[in-house]
Amino acid sequence: MPSVPSVPQVVAHRGASEENAEHTLLAYVKALDAGAEGLECDVRLTADGHLVCVHDRDLRRTAAKRGLVSTSNLEELEELDFAAWKNPWADLDDEAPERDRTYDGVLTLRKLLETVADYDRRVEVAIETKHPTRYGGLVEKRVCEMLHDFGWVEPTGGGPSPVRVMSFSHTALQRMERLAPKVPVVQLLDKAQYWPLLRRVMGPDWIVGPGIELLTEHPRLAERIAGSGHDVHVWTVNTEAELRRCQELGVRAVITDRPAYVLGLLGK
Ligand code: G3P
Ligand code: CA
Incomplete structure (x- = not known):
């Protein structure tokens, strides 16, 4: 365990x-305004091959629609409101801002990356590919093509890419590493028993991303991961106790639903 607590990077989860509907442009703009140093997003492919920031496979929870992201075209998704579920009474509130599809509609990965690229300070993006195995590598290929468009696959000037790719799927990360060896990858971990196997097959520079519950249930896990030479990024860190525990363990990044609160606790 490090003698000095770490000061982790604060990454806004969705x-x-x-406070805001996840994965909407509004939620990301609020995170940036709060000072978030990184943004986390889940990505899925639409039927017509666009990468959109949506967590669930189906549209019911966040867009009140029957159907799947993977069988919908982007144009169909653009008609949906992805924020009403979070504040269903907004239409009855005279003070509430008008609904605006730019801020409450479906968010494409391209629009999110453009927002980050145009921002006036460096912000990192942690892209999580969801169910990538189903498409036989297409998600990673599309992510990689998009990073090329932004010049973030082989960043010039020697600096590291502002983007990293995360997945629970080891196969997906291996593919990503083959396509873009300079883009950091994060092996997400939701079960401690996967660690002994994963540590033998992952690259030396891979970052490891355990859930905060794992670190509570297995007090020595973070130490073991760090002892193998891997940086540790933890999700989803929403309380002061969780944050302080991460700092004691030398965690390099915390992914949180509450970026303003966590930044405040860290005095950033
Ligand atoms: O940052 C990793 C974390 O987001 C993984 O879980 O379900 O929130 O995508 P989930
Ligand atoms: Ca995620």
Whole structure:
């Protein structure tokens, strides 16, 4: 365990998603305004091959629609409101801002990356590919093509790419590493028993991303991961106790639904 607590990077999980509808442009703009140093987003492919920031496979929870992201075209998704579920009474509130599809509609990965690229300070993006195995590598290929468009696959000037790719799927990360060896990858971990196997097959520079519950249930896990030479990024860190525990363990990044609160606790 490090003698000095770490000061982790603060990454907004699905945007500032405690107070705003997750994965909307509004949630990300609020996170940026709060000072978030990184943004986390889940990506899925639409039927017509666009990468959109949506967590669930189906549209019911966040867009009140029957159907799947993977069988919908982007144009169909653009008609949906992805924020009403979070504040269903907004239409009855005279003070509430008008609904605006730019801020409450479906968010494409391209629009999110453009927002980050145009921002006036460096912001990192942690892209999580969801169910990538189903498409035989197409998700990673599309992510990689998009990063090329932004010049973030082989960043010039020697600096590291502002983007990293995360997945629970080891196969997906291996593919990503083959396509873009300079883009960091994060092996997400939701069960401690996977660690002994994963540590033998992952690259030396891979980052490891355990859930905060794992670190509570297995007090020595973070130490073991760090002892193998891997940086540790933890999700989803929403309380002061969780944050302080991460700092004691030397965690390098925390992914949180409450970026303003966590930044405040860190005095940033
Ligand atoms: O940051 C990793 C974390 O987001 C993984 O879980 O379900 O929130 O995508 P989930
Ligand atoms: Ca995620």
